[in-house]
Amino acid sequence: MKVKDAMSRSVRAVKPGTKIMEVASLMCLHRFHGLPVVDDDGHLIGVISEKDVLHSLFPRLDDLVAEGMHSVDLDHQLSLYRGVLEKNVEDLMAHTPISVDADMHLLRAATIMVRHNFRRIPGVEGGLLVGMLSLGDVHKAIFHANITGGLKGG
Numbered sequence: 001m002k003v004k005d006a007m008s009r010s011v012r013a014v015k016p017g018t019k020i021m022e023v024a025s026l027m028c029l030h031r032f033h034g035l036p037v038v039d040d041d042g043h044l045i046g047v048i049s050e051k052d053v054l055h056s057l058f059p060r061l062d063d064l065v066a067e068g069m070h071s072v073d074l075d076h077q078l079s080l081y082r083g084v085l086e087k088n089v090e091d092l093m094a095h096t097p098i099s100v101d102a103d104m105h106l107l108r109a110a111t112i113m114v115r116h117n118f119r120r121i122p123g124v125e126g127g128l129l130v131g132m133l134s135l136g137d138v139h140k141a142i143f144h145a146n147i148t149g150g151l152k153g154g
Contacts, residue, residue, distance in 0.1 A: 003109045004102035006141035007123045007131035013038045014048065016090035023048055023089060036122045036129050037093050044122050044129045046093035053092060056084055099124045100133060110138045 013036045014023055026032050027050055037046035057077050084092075099122040100109040113121050113135060123131035144150070 001106045001141060001145060002102065003100050003104045003106055003123050003133055004131070006106055006137045007102065007133040008137060009131045011036065011122075011129060011132050013129055014089055015040070016045065016088065016093070018089045019085070020053060020087045020089065020092065021085040024053060024085060027053070033119070036097070036132070037089055038129050042129055043127045044097055044099055044124050046089075046095050047097045047122070048089050048093040052094065053084060055092070057081060097122060101125065102130050106138060106141060109133055110135070113138075 012026065012030075012032065014026075016037055016039070023035060026035065034047055034049035036044055037048055039045050057080055098112065098116055098118070100112060102123045102125045109121065109123075113119070113133075120132050120134040122129055123133050
């Protein structure tokens with residue numbers, strides 16, 4: 001069983017020049033926890049996650065060490081979010097995305113997901129984004145194959 005047999009081919013992706021305001025809206029309104037980033041030709045070039053968007057709001061470790069957690073003005077940290085919304089995706093995205101090939105064995109892909117603590121991962125063919133695979137997709141495909149007898153040798 002291959003990744004392409006289980007992944008969703010309906011994928012929302014963004015471009016590097018997309019404003020974080022648009023990405024945050026998608027995340028908050030549609031419950032996306034991350035989005036693949038593609039170039040004009042559809043090649044996967046990055047991933048932008050909620051963690052990437054919120055990261056600049058967290059107190060820096062050197063500030064915590066120097067001043068202690070009690071002295072960090074958390075309300076000020078929250079106010080920094082407005083500035084984050086003005087940035088572009090390319091300013092915050094992970095530039096070395098981890099993906100799985102659409103022809104990869106489904107359990108090999110699931111192993112990569114578990115190893116990296118991902119609930120979903122982009123599926124690619126020749127570097128082009130062709131889908132997203134979630135742990136739910138993996139489970140559903142395995143369940144269906146076992147119930148219908150669609151597994152070879154099993």
